[in-house]
Amino acid sequence: MDTKLPLLFLFSFMIFTNVSAQYTEMINTNHPGGSQGAFSVGTNVLQVEAGFSYGKEKHNLLLTETDGMSIDYMIRYGFWKERLEFSFMGEFQSDQVTDNRSTTAREYSVSNFKSNTLGVKYLVYDPYRKRDLQGPNLYSWKANNKTQWADLIPAISLYVGANFDYIDDTKINPFVPKSESIVSPKFVLSTQNNFIGGWVFVTNIIVDRVTSDFPTYGYIITLTHATNRWFSLFAENQGFMSDFYADQLLRGGAATLINKDFQVDLSLTYSLKDTPSKFYGRVGVAYRLDMHKKDEFLEDKAIKEDKKKEKDAEKEKDKKQERQDGLNLDEDGE
Numbered sequence: 001m002d003t004k005l006p007l008l009f010l011f012s013f014m015i016f017t018n019v020s021a022q023y024t025e026m027i028n029t030n031h032p033g034g035s036q037g038a039f040s041v042g043t044n045v046l047q048v049e050a051g052f053s054y055g056k057e058k059h060n061l062l063l064t065e066t067d068g069m070s071i072d073y074m075i076r077y078g079f080w081k082e083r084l085e086f087s088f089m090g091e092f093q094s095d096q097v098t099d100n101r102s103t104t105a106r107e108y109s110v111s112n113f114k115s116n117t118l119g120v121k122y123l124v125y126d127p128y129r130k131r132d133l134q135g136p137n138l139y140s141w142k143a144n145n146k147t148q149w150a151d152l153i154p155a156i157s158l159y160v161g162a163n164f165d166y167i168d169d170t171k172i173n174p175f176v177p178k179s180e181s182i183v184s185p186k187f188v189l190s191t192q193n194n195f196i197g198g199w200v201f202v203t204n205i206i207v208d209r210v211t212s213d214f215p216t217y218g219y220i221i222t223l224t225h226a227t228n229r230w231f232s233l234f235a236e237n238q239g240f241m242s243d244f245y246a247d248q249l250l251r252g253g254a255a256t257l258i259n260k261d262f263q264v265d266l267s268l269t270y271s272l273k274d275t276p277s278k279f280y281g282r283v284g285v286a287y288r289l290d291m292h293k294k295d296e297f298l299e300d301k302a303i304k305e306d307k308k309k310e311k312d313a314e315k316e317k318d319k320k321q322e323r324q325d326g327l328n329l330d331e332d333g334e
């Protein structure tokens with residue numbers, strides 16, 4: 001199946017507020033979608049996200065039917081710089097498979113880790129901080145409450161991680177490609193647009209396991225709408241291509257905040273192919289330990305330079321005033 005076509009889908013990541021900084025008063029999660037937003041959780045914030053999924057798969061060529069269960073988990077921590085986030089994420093899958101290729105159906109079970117990845121994410125560019133520091137347009141309410149050309153410029157972050165695959169010579173892991181090395185790199189380029197009206201659009205470009213015999217290239221695109229401070233809806237499209245496995249997935253769901261640090265979410269995932277077809281439901285939770293003490297302003301160099309110019313201009317003005325005062329004293333003969 002051609003996985004390039006789904007790039008036309010416009011769906012992306014879940015978030016509750018128009019985020020213009022790393023730290024937010026409300027919890028900021030990567031779920032129930034599968035994409036990563038451009039922003040981190042904020043310095044000294046420890047956040048745990050987990051979910052349980054159950055669904056069915058049917059392979060039309062292999063004539064197999066599968067009842068699948070999985071547990072996904074993610075630990076995120078913001079440290080050192082407001083732009084920087086450390087994370088550990090993974091998923092464990094357990095399948096009960098029915099093989100119908102013979103007159104008597106054969107049943108067997110398989111279970112193993114699909115992924116365990118350790119990595120860091122860094123915010124390369126944040127257009128929203130500069131706008132916040134410049135302040136609103138004091139002469140036009142309309143200008144401050146409509147989508148502008150500048151809103152099309154996204155925040156950009158880069159994620160670099162390492163996959164740690166479980167390899168056992170006596171037991172094949174059917175969920176990961178066979179490799180001589182248990183470690184392989186993962187790279188994700190994330191962009192995020194925060195639009196007026198509670199709309200958030202995020203894209204991920206993913207390059208995974210490039211040092212293995214089965215590199216994977218993919219994307220995730222998600223659109224989220226916060227209907228109010230406590231509830232949001234999302235839709236997402238994911239595609240990935242590899243000689244080991246390729247698929248195209250559609251997701252949709254909702255999330256609600258129990259309080260500012262605790263989120264519950266529900267989502268559905270559907271596969272557009274039939275080798276195998278997939279339909280999964282997921283329930284997830286996210287909780288953060290908020291130890292954030294103060295906001296770190298993410299000023300661009302241009303803003304710092306502007307402030308320096310203003311200070312230099314004030315100093316020059318003071319010097320001119322001092323010279324002028326000196327001339328006036330000389331003219332008066334004092």
